Amino acid sequence: MSYTINVNGTSHTVDVDGDTPLLWVLRDTLDMKGSKFGCGMGLCGACTVHINGQATRSCITPVSAIGASKVTTIEGIGATPVGRKVQEAWLKVDVVQCGYCQAGQIMSATALLTTKAKPTDQDIDDAMSGNLCRCATYTRIRAAIKQAAGLPTHDSREV
Ligand code: FES
């Protein structure tokens, strides 16, 4: 069946089964490989995209559920003011290790800062708890989020 979805401001018509996860449509049909497959069960956050600005696990979101919603991926997030700030902070703090989880981390961080410009530590923990990092870059992720928010990063755990 054919579905028309809006990704990063562009409409794409794809011919796939309705229960195909959005992640596969992005990666295999649209050749956008930035969103990663980790667990396929909504547990790791590697596949996180935004749907109407909300951080969403694309591995468990069927393409038939998208409708007229706007999908934003890591390929498009730098075009938003908050996404650009987050990406700049990520580079400044040098967050990335292997990088596999980082697209999802940036998408979750951007969703957080879009709704809450000055998050508390608890807000950050709550928003980021579903994004796992096997390289344990958590302290730098927290520091980068604070940097993007213009908050002090003097916590000794944040390097
Ligand atoms: S791949 Fe989607 S949450 Fe792990």
Ligand code: FES
């Ligand atoms: S940077 Fe390697 S899994 Fe997060």
